[in-house]
Amino acid sequence: xxxxxxxxxxxxxxxxxxxxxxxxxxxxxxxxxxxxxxxxxxxxxxxxxxxxxxxxxxxxxxxxxxxxxxxxxxxxxxxxxxxxxxxxxxxxxxxxxxxxxxxxxxxxxxxxxxxxxxxxxxxxxxxxxxxxxxxxxxxxxxxxxxxxxxxxxxxxxxxxxxxxxxxxxxxxxxxxxxxxxxxxxxxxxxxxxxxxxxxxxxxxxxxxxxxxxxxxxxxxxxxxxxxxxxxxxxxxxxxxxxxxxxxxxxxxxxxxxxxxxxx
Amino acid sequence: xxxxxxxxxxxxxxxxxxxxxxxxxxxxxxxxxxxxxxxxxxxxxxxxxxxxxxxxxxxxxxxxxxxxxxxxxxxxxxxxxxxxxxxxxxxxxxxxxxxxxxxxxxxxxxxxxxxxxxxxxxxxxxxxxxxxxxxxxxxxxxxxxxxxxxxxxxxxxxxxxxxxxxxxxxxxxxxxxxxxxxxxxxxxxxxxxxxxxxxxxxxxxxxxxxxxxxxxxxxxxxxxxxxxxxxxxxxxxxxxxxxxxxxxxxxxxxxxxxxxxxxxxxxxxxxxxxxxxxxxxxxxxxxxxxxxxxxxxxxxxxxxxxxxxxxxxxxxxxxxxxxxxxxxxxxxxxxxxxxxxxxxxxxxxxxxxxxxxxxxxxxxxxxxxxxxxxxxxxxxxxxxxxxxxxxxxxxxxxxxxxxxxxxxxxxxxxxxxxxxxxxxxxxx
Numbered sequence: 256x257x258x259x260x261x262x263x264x265x266x267x268x269x270x271x272x273x274x275x276x277x278x279x280x281x282x283x284x285x286x287x288x289x290x291x292x293x294x295x296x297x298x299x300x301x302x303x304x305x306x307x308x309x310x311x312x313x314x315x316x317x318x319x320x321x322x323x324x325x326x327x328x329x330x331x332x333x334x335x336x337x338x339x340x341x342x343x344x345x346x347x348x349x350x351x352x353x354x355x356x357x358x359x360x361x362x363x364x365x366x367x368x369x370x371x372x373x374x375x376x377x378x379x380x381x382x383x384x385x386x387x388x389x390x391x392x393x394x395x396x397x398x399x400x401x402x403x404x405x406x407x408x409x410x411x412x413x414x415x416x417x418x419x420x421x422x423x424x425x426x427x428x429x430x431x432x433x434x435x436x437x438x439x440x441x442x443x444x445x446x447x448x449x450x451x452x453x454x455x456x457x458x459x460x461x462x463x464x465x466x467x468x469x470x471x472x473x474x475x476x477x478x479x480x481x482x483x484x485x486x487x488x489x490x491x492x493x494x495x496x497x498x499x500x501x502x503x504x505x506x507x508x509x510x511x512x513x514x515x516x517x518x
Numbered sequence: 519x520x521x522x523x524x525x526x527x528x529x530x531x532x533x534x535x536x537x538x539x540x541x542x543x544x545x546x547x548x549x550x551x552x553x554x555x556x557x558x559x560x561x562x563x564x565x566x567x568x569x570x571x572x573x574x575x576x577x578x579x580x581x582x583x584x585x586x587x588x589x590x591x592x593x594x595x596x597x598x599x600x601x602x603x604x605x606x607x608x609x610x611x612x613x614x615x616x617x618x619x620x621x622x623x624x625x626x627x628x629x630x631x632x633x634x635x636x637x638x639x640x641x642x643x644x645x646x647x648x649x650x651x652x653x654x655x656x657x658x659x660x661x662x663x664x665x666x667x668x669x670x671x672x673x674x675x676x677x678x679x680x681x682x683x684x685x686x687x688x689x690x691x692x693x694x695x696x697x698x699x700x701x702x703x704x705x706x707x708x709x710x711x712x713x714x715x716x717x718x719x720x721x722x723x724x725x726x727x728x729x730x731x732x733x734x735x736x737x738x739x740x741x742x743x744x745x746x747x748x749x750x751x752x753x754x755x756x757x758x759x760x761x762x763x764x765x766x767x768x769x770x771x772x773x774x775x776x777x778x779x780x781x782x783x784x785x786x787x788x789x790x791x792x793x794x795x796x797x798x799x800x801x802x803x804x805x806x807x808x809x810x811x812x813x814x815x816x817x818x819x820x821x822x823x824x825x826x827x828x829x830x831x832x833x834x835x836x837x838x839x840x841x842x843x844x845x846x847x848x849x850x851x852x853x854x855x856x857x858x859x860x861x862x863x864x865x866x867x868x869x870x871x872x873x874x875x876x877x878x879x880x881x882x883x884x885x886x887x888x889x890x891x892x893x894x895x896x897x898x899x900x901x902x903x904x905x906x907x908x909x910x911x912x913x914x915x916x917x918x919x920x921x922x923x924x925x926x927x928x929x930x931x932x933x934x935x936x937x938x939x940x941x942x943x944x945x946x
Contacts, residue, residue, distance in 0.1 A: 293780050321598050402598075405783065406791035481791075484601070484608045491609070492779025499775060503768040510761045517556070517753060 282409070283416025283439040286471070290411075290478055293493070296486050297479050299342035304458055305476025306341055308469050311456050313400065316392060316447075318380040321401035322480055324352040325374035329483075338486040341479065348374050355379045393433045395446035404474070404481040411474050413439065418470035421449040545756075547734065553752035554759055555740035557924050561635075562738065563766035564628035569726065570767050571621040576719050578614040579663075586666065588712035590705045593668035594793040612782040618660050619785040620774050622808035625653065634867055636855030637739040643847040645732040650843045652725050657809070657840075659718040662711040664806055669790030674803045676703045676711070682816070685830040702796070742927055743856025744920055751924035802884060810881030811874055812836045817885040818897040835897065842904050849904050851912025859918040866907050873899040 289298035306327065309319070328348035329340025343351070352372040357379060360367035372379065381397075382388035389396050404410035416439030424436035424443075434444040451469045458464055479485075525531060526541065535541055545551045585604050587596040600607035629649070632638055638646035665676045680697045684690040699706025737746070746752050753759075777784055785807060789800050805813050819832035826834070842849075857864050873896040880893030921927040 321595075321602065326602070402791045406788050408788050410788065482601075482608075488608060488612075488779055488782070492775065495775050495779060496772065499768060499772045503765065503772065506761065506765040506768050510765045513757050513761050517758065 281439055283412050283420065285409075285412050286415055288411050288478070289475065290485060293489060295489070298475055300460060300462075301472045301475040302341040302479055303343070304460070304462060304469075305472035305474070305479075307458065308451070308456055308473040309400075309476055312450055312469075313473065314378070314381060316381055316388070316397035317400045318382070318397075319378045319401045319480060320380065320399050322378050323374070324348055324372060324376055324378065326483055327351060328374070336487075338490065339483050341476075345374075352376060393446060397447070400477055400480065402481050404478045406481075410481070411478050414477060415470050415474045417445070417447075418451055418473070419466055547730070548760070549756040550754045552734065552755040553737065553746075553749070554755045555738055555746055555924055556751060556753045556758075557740050557742060557927065558738060558759070558762075559741050560762075560766065561627070561631040561741075563763055563770075564624050564631060566763040567624045567766060567770055568621065568628055570770075571617060571624055572719065572722060572726065575614065575617050575621060576723070578610050578617060579716070579719065581610050582614055583716060586712075588666065588708050590668060590708055590794070593666065593708060597667045609778070612778045616774065616777045616782060616785060618663065618806070619777075619808065620770075621656065622660070624770070625656065626808070629653070630871065632739075633870075634857040635739055635741060636743050636850070636852075636857070638847045639850065639853075639855050640847070641736050642732070642739065645729060646847060647844055648725055648729040648732055650840065652722055652729060653843075654840060655718055655722045655725065659715060659722065660806065660808065662715040662718075665708065665711045666715060667790060668708065668794045670792040670794055670798070670800050671787045671790040671803070673703060673794035673796065674800055675805055676707065678803055679805070680707075682829075682833050682836075685827070685833045687830070739855060740924060741856060741858060742921055742924060743854065743859070744924065747923040747925075804882060807878070807882070810879075811877035812839060812881070814877040814879075814881035814885075814893040815839050815897045815900070817881070818890070818894045820885075820890065835901075839897075839900060842901070846904065846908075850908045851910075852908075852915065852917070853912070854917040854920065859920055860911070860915055861918060862915040863911055866903065866911065869899070870903045873903065 289295060289301065309317075325348060326339070327341050328343045328345055329336040329338070340348075352374050355372040355376075356369045357372045357376050358367055359370050362368055382391065385396055403414060407413045417437060420438035420440065422436055422438055424430050428436070428443070430436065431444055434446060435448055436443055437445045451466045451473075453466055454464050456464050456469065462468060482488075526535070531541055542551070582600065585596065585600045585607065587593055597611070600611050602608075604610075632646065632649070661675075661679060665672045680694055680703065683693045683697065686693060695701065697707070697710075698704065699710055737752075787804065804810070813836075816832040816836040819828045819835060822828050823831045852860060852863065854860055857867055876892055876896035877900065880889055880896060883889040885893065
């Protein structure tokens with residue numbers, strides 16, 4: 256991401272993409288993220304707080320259909336990987352799943368039945384389908400958030416901007432029915448009501464739940480949801496790069512040696 | 519490194535060689551019995567790099583296909599399953615998606631090298647044609663591959679590009695219906711694109727064999743663009759160029775790995791992480807970067823030309839921008855191959871590269887205002903370069919004197935004899 260913004264910054268300074276940025280939505284200011292850069296990792300405490308924000312606030316309307324409860328613990332086929340999950344233990348994941356009821360079946364009587372959720376189940380959707388979601392939300396469809404950070408340009412800063420960007424609409428702006436003014440949303444009119452307010456959640460680790468704090472936490476969680484394997488990717492990448500640099504040096508030495516006798 | 523070494527004297531090798539001379543075939547193709555100009559620069563590494571990328575793409579692609587589901591309701595989620603749940607699935611997919619960009623980077627450099635050093639000139643015209651065929655096959659393969667994840671850009675890119683064929687008079691609409699397998703981009707489209715995306719790389723591999731076969735008839739061109747005068751101008755491919763190519767691949771892998779591990783979405787569009795939705799059009803439909811120059815050519819035609827509609831003219835120009843490469847060996851009238859000895863050509867070569875970059879930029883932006891003008895000027899320049907500048911340069915440019923032989927130049931033994939100087943090199 257940083258690489259991309261660097262290249263983008265270079266292009267802007269050359270006057271290359273100026274018009275593209277002017278034509279689109281306003282660009283929210285860049286924040287510092289724990290997961291930025293070649294060695295960035297997800298801040299585990301922020302991930303757990305972010306999950307709490309999602310669970311207590313966002314999940315009332317937004318599904319995350321790509322995520323299973325076991326992912327919260329980094330569970331892949333039973334193995335728990337500290338580089339992948341939110342830092343929850345297997346027991347904690349089971350306890351989180353047990354808070355939900357999911358539909359299963361048909362059983363041997365041919366009937367559907369409700370049961371307690373297990374780690375292998377996906378996070379529970381707030382609505383049965385898109386139509387139900389629209390009916391309950393004034394016609395607007397709350398998006399699935401599994402990939403929201405990857406699916407937006409400069410996604411982390413953008414979603415953070417949305418969370419903190421609610422303001423009173425300028426006096427000369429005519430707002431649509433049920434729409435809210437947001438500084439960083441394209442067109443500034445968003446159907447979503449301001450989701451975060453100070454002390455909306457109570458963090459168990461004593462962190463004060465200000466709007467910027469909750470926004471940072473939930474964006475960290477959503478970034479993790481977009482790419483749970485990121486830390487694996489970067490850790491492996493460092494090893495691969497070190498090997499390749501050594502290997503290229505070795506091959507270059509051999510090449511010099513082979514070519515030395517040539518005249 | 520003749521065939522009297524220990525390997526070829528091994529009884530098992532001898533037994534096999536007597537029945538199927540595969541080892542001596544390989545030795546003659548890519549080994550110690552294939553003579554290569556001794557003065558090849560690192561620009562000549564990009565051929566083997568392209569071959570390497572083809573293998574990488576086929577292997578990673580075959581593994582992805584084991585986990586991918588070509589159905590409109592399942593494709594997007596099957597890709598996400600690869601990213602999240604398949605062991606190292608994220609690695610294989612990032613190798614494949616970034617590999618497409620790497621493949622095009624390598625092939626474009628390979629082509630510009632050929633353009634600068636005149637590698638398309640006699641007697642290598644068919645070698646050049648086969649390269650252009652490979653490029654066309656790569657473009658078709660890459661386009662269909664981008665459709666498979668079934669994100670928003672997949673769907674709308676497929677819609678825009680397949681619709682181009684509707685500009686063809688009389689049969690256009692029928693061709694589009696055939697491509698779609700219906701009356702819109704839908705499940706049959708995804709199915710046939712998957713099937714063809716799996717097939718075409720093997721067709722490419724076949725044409726690569728022909729490409730290498732044609733290469734071996736007269737051997738590699740070289741930075742001086744003159745023919746080898748004798749064995750003293752050549753060295754064995756193995757070990758000299760096998761080790762040089764291996765070193766090139768390792769360095770290239772560092773570049774490739776940087777994107778795979780630290781910027782895997784650099785070449786991608788965020789919109790393709792949104793599942794395809796036929797009811798919602800993205801604000802700004804753009805193809806992958808390697809298609810941007812052609813896209814700019816297509817959109818430069820905002821006006822009808824005589825009886826040709828603007829859309830058809832754009833489509834013709836877009837395909838023409840590649841097809842013109844087939845006749846390049848006859849458009850370039852200069853008999854001097856290497857741009858090193860062509861002072862005026864060098865300037866126009868730089869301008870040509872700038873035009874290509876300008877086209878890439880214009881293709882990435884909404885086609886309006888001054889961006890559209892840049893695209894139009896660069897499109898004009900692109901065709902002028904091939905149709906006017908190259909034919910005229912051969913007549914008006916006075917090339918610098920050519921060296922007598924590769925060895926003389928490599929060993930730094932003086933410049934060249936005056937008599938040979940003004941003559942247009944090699945064959946009498």
